[in-house]
Amino acid sequence: MHAYSALSLMLAAAGLASAALPKANEYKSDDCSGALNYGHHSFDLHTVTMDDTSNSVYQDGTRWYVFDGKTSNGGxxxxxxxxxxxxxxxxxxxxxNTVSPGYRVRCLCNPLAGATKGINSCQYMGTS
Structure with a gap:
């Protein structure tokens, strides 16, 4: 491996380590307090369906698209x-239950995961 290639790989790895990975950690409480209900944290995290017993989500790492429906848990x-x-x-x-008045958020979609040629797959989800 050339020195230039090794240096490039090290710099890329350092950049990934310092960037906030997409995260969507679910809690039963309304304010992300107490025990974690479900944790989601990965560099390729794309869609996260909210469990029906979760009432809040601590999210970071991307500007999530939010929807009021889901196909199923894990869907x-x-x-x-x-x-x-x-x-x-x-x-x-x-x-x-309150971030979007009149609706419950049931699913988050990361527009950066799976994006190709400027089009993200979140744009094709939902019905309206």
Whole structure:
């Protein structure tokens, strides 16, 4: 391996280690307190369906698209597209029942995972 290639790999690895990985950790409480209900944290995290017993999610690492439906636990997002989270919400707790008035958030989709040629797969989920 050439010195240039080895240096490039080390720099890339350092950049990945320092960047916030997509995270969506679910809690039964309304404010992300108490024991973790379900944890999701991975560099390739794409869709995260919220368990019906979860009431809040600590999310970070990407500006999630949020939906009011899901195909199943561990499935994909469906239903009404409720919007994309603002950068100011990164690293914060969201109450799944109140973040979008009149709707419960049941699924998060990472627009950066699976993106090709400027189009992300979250754009094709949901029904409206």
């Amino acid at each position: 994909t997002c469906k239903g009404k597209f409720l919007g994309q989270l603002k950068a100011s919400t990164l690293g914060s707790c969201l109450n799944l």
